[in-house]
Amino acid sequence: MQNSSYRTPAIFQTIPGLIAAESTRHGGISMGPYASNNLGINTDDDPAHVAENRRRFLANWQLTEADLASSYQVHGTAIRVALQGERTHGFDALITNKPGLLVGVTVADCTPILVYDPQNKAVAAIHSGWRGTVGGIVTDTLALMQTEFGTNPVHCLAYVGTCIDDCNFEVSDDVAAQFAPHRQRPASQPGKAFVDLKQANADQLREAGVPESQIELSPYSTVTHNTDYFSHRLEKGITGRMLAVIGAV
Template sequence: MSVPRLLFSHHLRACGIRHAFTTRIGGYSRGPYASLNLGRGVEDDPRAVARNRALVLTTLGLEGAHEVEAAQVHGAVVAVVGRAEAGRLIDGADGLVTADPGTVLAMHAADCVPLLLADPRRRVVAAVHAGWRGTAAGVSLEAVTVMADRYQCRPEDLRAAIGPCIGPCHYEVDEPVMVRLRRWPWWEEVAAPNPRGRWQLDLRAANRRQLVDAGVPVQQIETLDWCTFEHPELFYSFRRDGATGRNAAIVALESSAGGPPPSW
């Protein structure tokens, strides 16, 4: 049996939140999708993707659970979901929030930021997908707002984990991107001019800054400092490879069976 290589957040693990950021290691896909591709919207064999998804859920002690996915349209809409949405793809959303212990949230990315949030006090989790458009539109800030409005989460209670994404080292953007980003007063903290007259954009820093703006203490925001472009052996990167798979970020409050957390 394949063994998927998964990455975890110390913060989320410490408060007993089941989650993972996946790598491309340990799955069934082949060719440019090898091997743990979890994205369905690519040209990979759907049977391999289904096996990979089941494998990751089983590894997390979530076997048989149905993931809720967002359509990921590069916007800032964050939807509240529960078991009624199990197995569904939520139209128009780039963020998902749930307080239902049986609901598994999943985001897929190949360079964009996968971001997970948890409120261990109110028992609420969220998953966010943030490329440059979603970042400029404020999707991470919106996720905190939705958690607060819907479940009375206090931003100071939240734990956040920013997963592997393209780093500022490899993410060159041009003026049309910068025009959208300059609505944020801190844009100069997250973008540096380069010798080619363009900019190196730090998506992690931008999303971290949004969480801080929303009231999340910076010491409660963990960044898994991996650049997807830089590590072809570990991660899918759209900018590097074009036709490629998708890394995933997965989060759930508990196993669908309601049992104890696995011993990871």
């Protein structure tokens, strides 16, 4: 199912019993810079509006907040094994194999990555900004899935979601230097460079053993397609958040 408030990645669309979605900025009730479908709890938006937006989003699958495990993200590399619906603190990736439980991350330029292991009905939702990418959060998440659930990356399907694109993600040279040379390029301004978050995270999936044919990259950008997605950088920090979720029911 598709509607204007979310998109289901093509790679997951035909899998029975799998919920996977990335929200857009459409279809909610928030106003001003948060218009309209802000799903970010930790913003200065009206909490009642955010709660209603999240209720509507989860209701697409007849679910509620009690069915969602998420965390206040800190741009780190900690991963939580989710056992129940909850809101925790300090984790930037969540994994589970519990039927009916969604795991989710919020983004507004950073990269959301969703992973499904069909052999073990296990899933992961990962929030990866430049720090998480450099820290190898995707690699670590797949390794923990293997330890916890017996996941073999060769069987996994993965989606590298909508984030800031390489044409707009300008960083300092010292940040860019932490990326592989083929995932960075000089900017016109001295001491600056552009880096490719999507491909850098996809590289970690490939290196872990996920086949190229089982990886989908979002064709969208939070900056270039800002009418459909929130961008923290473009909107100078005063904006909403998208939510990317996945779970096997």
